[in-house]
Amino acid sequence: xxxxxxVELLNQLxxxxxxxxxxxxxxxxxxxxxLLEQPAAGKWSVIQVLEHLNSYGNYYLLAIEKSLxxxxxxxxxxxxxxxxxxxxxxxxxxNNGTITNKMQSPKNHRPARHPDxxxxxxTFLEQQQYLLELLESAKTKNIGSIRTPVSxxxxxxxxxxxxxxxxxxxxxxxxxxxENTLAAINGTTGKYPAVHPVM
Amino acid sequence: xxxxxxRQFIQAAYPLKEVELEKLLSVWQPFECKRKxxxxxxxxxERYLYxxxxxxxxxxxxxxxxxxxxxxxxxxxSFSGLADSFLTQTPSKxxxxxLTSSRFLRTTxxxxxxxxxxxxxxxxxxxxxxxxxxxGVLERQIELQCFSAEEKFRTLLKRSPHVxxxxxxxxxxxxxxxxxxxxSKLMGTVRL
Numbered sequence: 001x002x003x004x005x006x007v008e009l010l011n012q013l014x015x016x017x018x019x020x021x022x023x024x025x026x027x028x029x030x031x032x033x034x035l036l037e038q039p040a041a042g043k044w045s046v047i048q049v050l051e052h053l054n055s056y057g058n059y060y061l062l063a064i065e066k067s068l069x070x071x072x073x074x075x076x077x078x079x080x081x082x083x084x085x086x087x088x089x090x091x092x093x094x095n096n097g098t099i100t101n102k103m104q105s106p107k108n109h110r111p112a113r114h115p116d117x118x119x120x121x122x123t124f125l126e127q128q129q130y131l132l133e134l135l136e137s138a139k140t141k142n143i144g145s146i147r148t149p150v151s152x153x154x155x156x157x158x159x160x161x162x163x164x165x166x167x168x169x170x171x172x173x174x175x176x177x178x179e180n181t182l183a184a185i186n187g188t189t190g191k192y193p194a195v196h197p198v199m
Numbered sequence: 200x201x202x203x204x205x206r207q208f209i210q211a212a213y214p215l216k217e218v219e220l221e222k223l224l225s226v227w228q229p230f231e232c233k234r235k236x237x238x239x240x241x242x243x244x245e246r247y248l249y250x251x252x253x254x255x256x257x258x259x260x261x262x263x264x265x266x267x268x269x270x271x272x273x274x275x276x277s278f279s280g281l282a283d284s285f286l287t288q289t290p291s292k293x294x295x296x297x298l299t300s301s302r303f304l305r306t307t308x309x310x311x312x313x314x315x316x317x318x319x320x321x322x323x324x325x326x327x328x329x330x331x332x333x334x335g336v337l338e339r340q341i342e343l344q345c346f347s348a349e350e351k352f353r354t355l356l357k358r359s360p361h362v363x364x365x366x367x368x369x370x371x372x373x374x375x376x377x378x379x380x381x382x383s384k385l386m387g388t389v390r391l
Contacts, residue, residue: 011232018237022294025241025261129242136246 001085006078007139009161014135016168021128023175024050024121030182032117039184044111046181049174050124051111057127059151060167064134067160072142079144084162091169093176106152135164200229205250205304208276213324223314223321227304238280238295245284245291247305251275254301255365259373260293269373272366279303282332298366348377352385 027035027046035046044052080088093099143161150156150163158166202224209215215223227250232238234254239245241261249256256279258271270293273279284291288308315322342351355375356363362371363386372382 015232015236018240018243018294021240021242022237022261029261029263125242128240132240132243 001080001082004078004080004161006074006076006143006161009078010135010139010143010164013164013168014132016172017128017131017135020168020171020175021125023178024125024128027178028118028121028125034182034185035117035121036113036115037185038113039181044177044181045113046178047117047120048111048113049178049181050120052105052109053171053174054120054123054127055109055111056151056167056170057124057131060148060163061127061130061134063148063151064160064163067146067148068134068137068141070141070146072145074140075142075144077144078159078161080162080165081159083156084158084166087158087166088162088169091166091173093169093173097176097179099173099176131167138164200227200304201252202227202304204252204276208250209324213327215320215324219318219320222318226306226310226314228306229302230305231302232297232300234297234300236297236301238297239284239291241292241294242290243284244288245281245295246307247280248285248308248311249273249279250304251277251279252302252304255298256295256301257298257366257370258293258295267373268376269370272362272370272374274362274365278328280305282329286329298370343376348375348381349385349389351375351377352382352389356389 038045038048090101090103138160141160143164144159146160147157148160148163150158205227206220206224209220209223230247230249238247238249238256251273252275254274256273257269258273258281259267259269262268279295281291281293281295285308311325315325342354346354352375355371368382368386369379372379375382377385
């Protein structure tokens with residue numbers, strides 16, 4: 001399995017999160033009516049997608065923060081676990097920014113239709129700033145030996161380095177959905193900075 | 200690590216004595232990244248002062264008209280990063296990204312702060328560099344408010360003609376606050 005230099009991986013993940021912050025900042029300047037519109041019956045609006053991501057952020061950011069309190073100093077190399085690698089690959093958009101494997105979200109992470117766009121966007125942006133800080137403090141910790149329980153089952157614990165990887169890949173995946181949703185509503189593409197798939 | 204370019208830059212901008220210069224040169228780490236990498240996002244507080252060895256970077260604000268307003272470019276040899284956020288240690292309102300793959304030396308606020316506390320000459324150097332940045336920013340403010348598109352274009356090319364070769368023209372147009380089509384018209388008509 002591919003090994004990463006720990007700091008380089010965390011730097012790259014920070015750059016990925018900043019790219020999401022940039023796209024979300026552009027969304028803040030978009031007509032809220034567009035952001036709240038469902039592109040088809042049963043399909044999520046942009047705000048519903050963000051609400052879905054926020055619901056994962058609510059769980060994972062606290063879980064990561066808690067696990068990073070462990071006193072295990074950083075190591076130069078990080079080797080992903082097989083399950084963490086599997087989840088990340090499952091989530092990650094393809095190199096051309098497309099998604100071929102559609103998935104169903106668990107019931108407790110299906111967002112209601114939200115009446116107000118701005119609070120959801122602001123929560124998303126706050127969570128990403130928090131995530132950037134967690135990635136920064138992870139640079140002093142052993143992201144291979146510290147483990148974080150996943151949201152499906154507290155009994156399954158993954159390396160925190162892998163939790164960062166699949167959490168951010170999951171966000172990138174849904175930002176492809178956001179681009180597609182806006183394209184379906186506006187009939188346009190390429191209006192927003194692309195989410196760059198990396199590694 | 201090669202700090203020669205930084206040494207030359209500092210000695211030209213604000214000559215320091217050998218002991219202070221060596222202290223200052225000892226706190227930098229090499230850092231490199233690919234093109235179109237966001238170094239610092241809006242909402243973050245700038246952690247680093249960068250010195251550019253290679254590549255072009257851009258500071259930009261995401262505004263309400265769906266346009267990105269380009270605030271600043273950096274390229275070698277010069278400092279980079281969100282200077283205002285770095286010096287005040289408050290969150291930035293704008294982004295910094297690389298336009299091309301870039302190589303830097305960088306150091307943290309903590310290190311610069313400690314050096315400034317210990318060596319008055321380093322503090323004066325930072326003040327001097329900041330003062331010239333302030334002068335440049337206010338001059339640009341005048342140009343943005345009072346100059347016509349053609350005057351802005353001429354001023355930029357007189358001051359930094361090489362940017363035409365190293366920076367995509369759409370970003371230069373954004374930097375001047377003029378339309379990209381106006382910019383390319385000026386490129387075709389204005390003789391310097």
